[in-house]
Amino acid sequence: MPGSTLTTAHQTSCPPGRAARELGLKRTEFDLAVHLGRIRTVPDEGGGGHRVPLTELERLRGQAGFPDALREAVRTVGTTEGAALMEVPPTRFTRLAKLGLLVPVRFYLNRYRTVVWMYLADELRQFAADETNAPLLTGRTPPHLRAQLGDGADLRARNWRGRHLGFLLRQADGPWQRAGAVAALLDPAQIAELVPDPYERAHLNRFRPGPPAHGAPGSPAADLAARIMTADDPDEIGWLRADLAQAIVEAREHRPAPRPAADRTAATPEPPHDTPLPHDAGPVPTWQEPQEPQERHDRPERSRGLLGWLRRRDVRGV
Template sequence: MERAREELELDLGEFEVALQLAELRTVPTGAGRRKVPYAEVERLRAEEAFPQALRRRVAVVGSVDGSELIGISRDRFAKLAKGGLISPVRWYANRYRAVVWLYLADDVRRFARDHPGLLTGRLPADLREALAEGEDHRARSWRARRAAGFLRQAADGWSEAAVWAELLGPEATAQTVPDLYERTYLRRLRPGFPPGGTGSHAPREVVEATVVADHPDEIAAARARLTEALDRARAERAAPHPEPPPEPPPELSPGRRPEPPPGPQPEAQALPFAQEPPGRSAPPVGPASAQVPDPDPERRGWRRLLRRR
């Protein structure tokens, strides 16, 4: 990834937007990582007016620069974005922990070209009513755009299901996916919605409020898509499950000896100091002269010599 960014002469933010917009194709390399084929780098470098043309396609603007780009006020630009007419492509949290939305410059120009009537005069009545009720579609529009980018890169049904599980969050996912091992597998495959876009000042509650679906229609649609993706994923293969523990040996009743395994049994070997079985009395031990003589004459001679010494 780093070498591809250097070859394309993009900064880190421009490169992340290029990946998000699928300006250059990536391939998986295992362990959740991806790389850029060199053919993609050569294709972009061969374009006319490289790298200015590529930078223009991935350039982003805030609400101030975006309003100046199409000649409207910042307040009107914010109302159009809150109404879902201009979708943000990135976001970060500033030092005051407020979310700052960034928009694709080409999208802003395209909106001004396609909807010139919304740049001047009064806004439509339905849009004014929605804004008066406090509706704000910026986070929802960003989530939809981000999910669409990840779905284009999904390799199978499990990867697609992981995108919808990331959008729903852990609580709603647990209600839709009751199997613990399937949820664990989806967490391993989750793409991570805010890579490089949250900054260093975003608290956890701000991140969760931005990346997790909160609108009832959005949640219902994501659950339906998650269920469909899971049906396809289970048909492809099951989620990894741990190996079952080995069965314990059967318990023996007191006084019962274990039965030998089937098959030929090895011959019993005599132990060098075998004890007498219970119930049989040991032979009486008397003086040395009364003991049974050793049948080996050589050993008997050695014993006599040792006694004399």
């Protein structure tokens, strides 16, 4: 029975708050560990996000150096502390980050609504310890990199988006959720062009995550976070558009989006409350959920565009 299945699942897993306490982590540290894939979660069958299997807690507690090693693995630093950690001036640290050589893992907005980028301390130590990076840490910046900076290069937001997309894809539970993860980084106008069907677009938007919470909805801070979340580089947009187009094809094959029934003479109830229709959808006839076709397992996994790039990147936490 569904009720007994739910009870069993809750007996073998715990909510994030309890998991964070069990692991000796602050909630922000726990959330970052989940983002980085260091803590495995499972969907909460009763709704309300994800839960942590008790076996995962046992695995983490059994690791060498627990809990200090886990806490250190998710420690983040800003520009000043990061520069000190790498033994370089803050100005050089900022140049390296703008060039995309140091990848931020999160950001926040200070009281002046300035974006403050945060980096994994462990990754900065690894970068500084790599002998191949020594020329970047001392002496003059190579001419081709200086030219990029002179042209206004700043890849911090783009690199954060790539990392955030990796998290969203890890949390996605199905094809429509994966399509929504890609769509989360695109402007609504781009999505409308790629997904012209209003009912399909409404269904996609159900699974399109918003930006990390920063301020009340509609506030200047929230608007700035939304801009950071939205791709603005032509190459990045092109990759995301290609991947969204492919993801939509796969989502349609898995389960078509719900749409009006063919019989327009029947009663016209409201569509499900969690599937808002766009203004251009027109009158709504009888709402029907399509039957879910059998899952296809014979199609090889595709690795192209930005999703393929993310899969091929051998960078921990992305």
